[in-house]
């Protein structure tokens with residue numbers, strides 16, 4: 359059996375980051391809870407990048423809010439079942455970089471605790487979500503540029519159609535992580551697994 363890459367647990371306590379996984383509740387584009395547990399994990403290299411990004415955001419007087427990170431294959435299949443749109447959702451047959459543990463969805467939060475206005479809600483599948491979409495006013499362009507700056511300086515690359523999605527530059531070189539093996543490891547280490555809800 360191949361060795362599974364180790365994933366690191368991202369917590370508000372250990373990372374000075376807000377963790378609010380959108381697929382753990384119903385406040386996502388599917389309207390359904392996809393994850394049973396709001397546990398946030400990343401590949402060690404992505405976790406190291408996130409730590410740099412957190413420090414970079416702090417230099418702006420801002421914080422990062424993580425909306426999604428490692429995504430089990432079953433969750434990818436559940437999302438694809440609702441929205442089989444390859445421009446925004448990776449076909450689970452090919453695998454998502456989230457399932458490799460090297461992609462993260464996130465936004466910036468201001469000193470007032472409110473997320474900065476990025477022009478669209480996360481997971482909006484339209485050109486308004488594209489980076490540098492010309493119709494957005496300057497304030498929104500600035501907010502997106504702040505996130506872009508923080509993440510590029512931390513070693514991530516952006517997704518041209520999703521202002522919220524960043525990943526390691528060579529994401530496809532990382533193996534897809536077998537969710538069952540990962541969850542077995544988690545149980546062994548005393549964590550509740552980020553299992554996928556029974557529906558949809």
Ligand SMILES: [Zn+2]
Nearest residue numbers: 461462463523
């Ligand atoms: Zn993403």
